[in-house]
Amino acid sequence: MKYFFKTFSILLVFYFCFSASVFAEDQHRWSEWITDAEPTCTEAGHAYRMCDLYPEYIHYEEKSIPPLGHLLETTVISPTCTEKGKKITKCKRCDYIVTEEFGSIIPHDYEEKIIEPTCETDGSKTYTCKYCGDAKSEIIPKTGHSYGEWITDVEPTAEAEGHQYRVCANDSTHIEKKMSRS
Numbered sequence: 001m002k003y004f005f006k007t008f009s010i011l012l013v014f015y016f017c018f019s020a021s022v023f024a025e026d027q028h029r030w031s032e033w034i035t036d037a038e039p040t041c042t043e044a045g046h047a048y049r050m051c052d053l054y055p056e057y058i059h060y061e062e063k064s065i066p067p068l069g070h071l072l073e074t075t076v077i078s079p080t081c082t083e084k085g086k087k088i089t090k091c092k093r094c095d096y097i098v099t100e101e102f103g104s105i106i107p108h109d110y111e112e113k114i115i116e117p118t119c120e121t122d123g124s125k126t127y128t129c130k131y132c133g134d135a136k137s138e139i140i141p142k143t144g145h146s147y148g149e150w151i152t153d154v155e156p157t158a159e160a161e162g163h164q165y166r167v168c169a170n171d172s173t174h175i176e177k178k179m180s181r182s
Contacts, residue, residue: 033047038065041068084103119146145176150164
C-alpha cells in the first residue's frame with residue numbers, strides 16, 4: 001500500500017508538471033533562473049530553474065544562454081619610416097586579437113640643422129628624421145684663419161716701435177698684431 005501511494009504521488013506530480021508545461025503554466029511555481037555556466041564571447045552559457053510545487057520530486061526547465069559575441073575595439077597605427085601600418089582589433093572581454101598590416105614603409109623626412117664652422121672649430125650638418133628620430137651627421141671642416149693685408153696704425157720711429165695688425169676675414173674678432181722697428 002505504501003508503494004502504491006508513492007507511485008501514485010509520483011504519477012500525480014508528473015501529470016501536473018508535464019501537463020502544466022503543455023496546458024497551464026500557472027500550475028508550476030518556478031524558482032529564479034540559476035546560471036550554472038556563464039556565456040563567453042564564443043560559447044553558449046546554461047541556466048535552469050526548478051518547480052518547487054512538490055520539492056520531493058525534481059522537475060526543472062533548462063535554457064541555453066546565447067554567446068555574447070566579441071566586444072571589439074580597433075586601434076590603427078599609421079605607417080612610419082621603419083614599419084608598415086597596423087590595424088589591431090582586440091576583444092575587451094577575451095583574448096581574441098587580430099593584427100593586420102597595411103600600407104608600406106614611408107621614406108624618412110629629414111630636417112637639417114647646421115652648426116657653422118669657425119676658424120678654429122669644426123661645424124656639422126645633422127639630418128634628423130622627424131618621424132623616427134634617425135639621425136645622420138656630417139663634419140664641416142673648420143675654415144682656418146684667412147688674414148688680410150697688414151695695416152699699420154702706428155708708424156715705427158727711431159725712438160719707438162710701430163704697431164701693425166691684420167683681421168681674419170672669417171671672424172673679425174680674430175686679430176693678429178705685431179710690433180715693428182724702423
